[in-house]
Amino acid sequence: MEPLDNQQNQPDAIDPALWRGMTQRRFTRRQTLSLSGVGLASLILAACGSPSASKSSAKVVGSSSWWQAQKLNHVVNFANWPYYIDLLSGKHPTLEHFTSTTGIKVNYFEVIQDNASFYQKIRPSLAAGQYTGYDIVVMTNNNPQLGYLIELGWLIPLDQSMMTNYDKYAGPLIKSPTWDPGNKYTMAWQSGWTAVGYNNQQVKDPGTSIEILFDKKYAGKVGMLSDPFELGSIGLLAVGVEPAASTESDWAKAAKKLKQQKSDGIVAAYYDQSYIQHLKNGDITVSMCYSGDIFQADLNNKYKDLTLLLPEEGAMLWTDNMCIPKYSQNPLDAMTLMDYFYDPEVQSVVEYYNDYICPVPAAKQQLLNPTGWNKAALASMNSSVGLPTAVTADSTIVFPSPERIKASKSYYNFKSQAEIDAWNNMFLPIIQGA
């Protein structure tokens, strides 16, 4: 019984709140633990390691003594979303520079297509107490998966003493965010808006409203996103409700509006990341979109037709967050790399390529007047990016103006699994309906 009781104070223990609402049955703590791989794994660990654990706190993953015991392995496995980091003839200049200065090799994997399915991929390893294969993963704050990882104790608390660049340069937009107060587990990779993109050749009077997505003029030519949290939030904006302050009855109103939009034949399809290809191909003329995609497409002369609209009702602001999954084999290397990206010189190179909202405001100056190694890197990327660095620096999409920030809306912050289920029950049938 001893290890079982200890379990209550372990970070591994599952928050019962997560179990609430998914079943009518009540679970005892013992049942809950025995049911989950984490519970089992940590039970075994606790049983084996309890004598030494009582001697030192070095066993508590993420504690400062634990961090001190870590050593550099000179390799880090980084899982990120596609087209999200500087690219020059098949290589990533920022990562190359990192390796040359620190001697840490970065294996960069563009394997995350959406939060839910990536979470499904790493979950079995985490539940079994094994290394996921990645030391850094990037999860969005607008989906429940980042919350699951934190609640289940599946993230390693960051070494706050290693966040020197972060403390100095992180912008107010992403510092100590509501989803991770004090940056205990995460550091932002980039942020962006979910807004409206349209083809300016076919849409002559876009207006300023989100209503363009519901306009019968574009019946069969409107793309919506298949992520229920994106779709629902846009629905809420369309019925004039702040998503962050919404209630279940607001969700029903939004769902009704979205159902109407679908039954009127306005929606062509509910897309994942592929919407941008369909917008380029002309299958759709108006679409829900991610801000950086439109900006990137726009830079390429072939797709000058695409324009980003940040509607007057507001645009959803999300943030992708770097975090270190539990059982990471190279946490110190991961920590080093994460803080490296908060160096304005480094961030200027990332931003020159990807055009999302920059987490480091000081990168703007570095784009205008590069002072270090980034000068050569930016110059060499110039021909492939195809525009002067000043354009990126002056873009209010990359370095948002105060008005832009004010017009940004936050996602609803789910308080329980029951709320997530209720949300899904409203919006999933729209996406998956016959």
Add this chain to the structure above:
Amino acid sequence: MSSPPRRHGAWRRGLAPYLLSLPAGLWLALLFVVPLLIMLSITLKTCSPASGACVMTWQWGELPHVVNQYRGQFVTSLIFAFVATLLDLVISFPIAYWIAFYGGRRKNFFLIMLLVPFFVSFIIRTLVWEFILSNNGVVLTFLRGNHLVPSGFHVLGTGLAVVAGLAYNYLPFTALPLYVALERIDRRVLNAANDLYATRSVTFVRVILPLAIPGIFAAFLLTFIPAFGDYVNQEILGGTSNTMIGTVIQNLFLIDSDYAGGASLSAVLLVISLLGIWLYARLLGSRTIEDYL
């Protein structure tokens, strides 16, 4: 004390078939029956979307709930798979017939020609269709440019695109069993029909077609069953009003973490498929099915 040698031998002989089928039996039990039972048991469990852990709660409500919720998608899948299978039969029968009866020495060459496109991955072929049929793609640009279709005409996102994709992707599953059935028809039977003054069309209807029935049925099953559960074509070529049950199952498992719901729908899908096979066995005997697999 010791049994007579003859009886011992008989006992061994009686055991032999069981021993011989043991490896296959174990294989089937371990890799097919056990996973199937696990899947069925999941329909009665409650799973946490966060940790993925499932607990047996004996809730019998999930199956009727999801079947009711996704009735429409089942119907869509049935219709799409049925129409696609019929299309395949109509398209591949003449091909199979021609190769079987007029292919001559080059039969194998023609068969390979039929199969070559299918050496390319299923997903890639479907993605290429998406590219070809897109609004600014080659085909529609040409048709619109010559005013052969109205300016708002589109193919992607429609049920038609999904059915066409299904029919295209499953064509070999129809053509090959048909070919096997037609190829096996004894030519002397046709000569006999000719000798008895049957015209070519009468020979076709009263001799060839009845002899090809097992092949047609096998072709139907081999096409219909995978098409019924398919989700790739609908995901890539379909739109909002033609979601198939395979897409729903995939989403329930991979996106929503609703394992009980996904397992329930899979079980229903399996039962419908088994009904088809049972029907085949009842009507045409179970012996013929392995000839086509």
